[in-house]
Amino acid sequence: MLQCFRSAADHLGIQLEILACDLAPDLSAACAAADRAFAVPRCDDPSYANAILDIVRDNRVDLVVPTIDTELMALACVSDAFTQLGARVHVASTEVIEIVRDKRLTSEMLEAAGVPVPKSLGHEALLSDPDALGWPVFAKPSGGSASRGLQVFQAIEELPGRFEEPMVFQQFLRGPEYTINMFVDSGGSLRTVVPHLRIQIRAGEVEKGRTVRRDDFRQIAEGVHRALPSLTGVACFQVIDDPELGPRVIEINARFGGGYPLADHAGARFAQWLLEEVSGLPCSANDDWRENVKMLRYDSAIYDG
The missing domain is CATH 3.30.470.20 (ATP-grasp fold, B domain)
Structure with a gap:
């Protein structure tokens, strides 16, 4: 990503300085490759967005590019504050983030727009109608990313009675x-x-x-x-x-x-x-x-x- 932005700036003939952030910048390859690096709280920390805003304000940043799902909502909630500082934060509205961060809601919205999606059910709905999706079924956390928590169940008997987080069950593709x-x-x-x-x-x-x-x-x-x-x-x-x-x-x-x-x-x-x-x-x-x-x-x- 850093190389892509640097190459783009060279092509356009504009001066570019890349600032990178991480919980532990001394252990981040991106921070090592950037022009400057900053330590910030975890993106689920209430102070995360303000820390990014401080960096933008102090360094007159023009563009903020989030790279992981879990920071999108925190930045979307304060997008107006970035605009007031003259910066564009590359993030969708909170309404869009709410949809794409919920895989069940994503499926429903896409289906309503005529986009082909696999049949999807929540845990209780699948237990109520075990053959609705056919078997095997594919399961994933509703708010997951990076392939975390993916599972395949071959039969209803394999399904746990409860999960630690909301799950979405889909046709096995x-x-x-x-x-x-x-x-x-x-x-x-x-x-x-x-x-x-x-x-x-x-x-x-x-x-x-x-x-x-x-x-x-x-x-x-x-x-x-x-x-x-x-x-x-x-x-x-x-x-x-x-x-x-x-x-x-x-x-x-x-x-x-x-x-x-x-x-x-x-x-x-x-x-x-x-x-x-x-x-x-x-x-x-x-x-x-x-x-x-x-x-x-x-x-x-x-x-x-």
């Missing part, structure tokens, strides 16, 4: 998984849709991927845009292309996805387009990206001392 990256400009127009096949996943993030062009994915992205018309900037959603049911949307991320660098390298330069918007430059967003671009990730290291 088979087939390849895709991420569809999308960019909506500041005027609310869907400008770019970039799908990539998730060839191999590690800890919920794509490790190997390849860009693909498919008209049906574009149509699904347009449906997501209809369902969430106030969503602007960068977002992505996951699709499983079931051989019998067809593509089904399983979740939405109202932020940069972990696989964004693949889209950027393929020509969908979301980082550049955001910098254009906050710099007052004409937005050059387009859908002219390259198909069949492959990304193969590997571990690297940053040394200190």
Whole structure:
């Protein structure tokens, strides 16, 4: 992400300073690679948003880019305060965040907009009608992310009587998984849709991927845009292309996805387009990206001392 923004700034000929934040910046690779780094509280701490606002105020920051789901609501709740400081926080409205952070609500909203989704039920509803989804069923925390808490149950007898957090149960889908990256400009127009096949996943993030062009994915992205018309900037959603049911949307991320660098390298330069918007430059967003671009990730290291 840092490399994408730096490359974008070089292309635009603008001076860019990147500030990074972490609970423990001395142990953060992103903080080590940034121009400056700051320690902040956990994003679920009530003082987190104010800490970010202080950094923005003291350093005249123009753009704030959250990268994890759990900080979105905290920043969305104070978006007006960022605007008053002259900064754009790249986050959707609280209404949108409430939807995308609740996988059950996400499914309901998308289905109402005509977007294909798997059948979904809550725990009590599944217990009341055990065969409603067929078996096996796929289970995930309603507010989970990064592949946390995913489970597959083969029969109703395997289902626990209670869970530690609200769960969503869905039809078990088979087939390849895709991420569809999308960019909506500041005027609310869907400008770019970039799908990539998730060839191999590690800890919920794509490790190997390849860009693909498919008209049906574009149509699904347009449906997501209809369902969430106030969503602007960068977002992505996951699709499983079931051989019998067809593509089904399983979740939405109202932020940069972990696989964004693949889209950027393929020509969908979301980082550049955001910098254009906050710099007052004409937005050059387009859908002219390259198909069949492959990304193969590997571990690297940053040394200190």
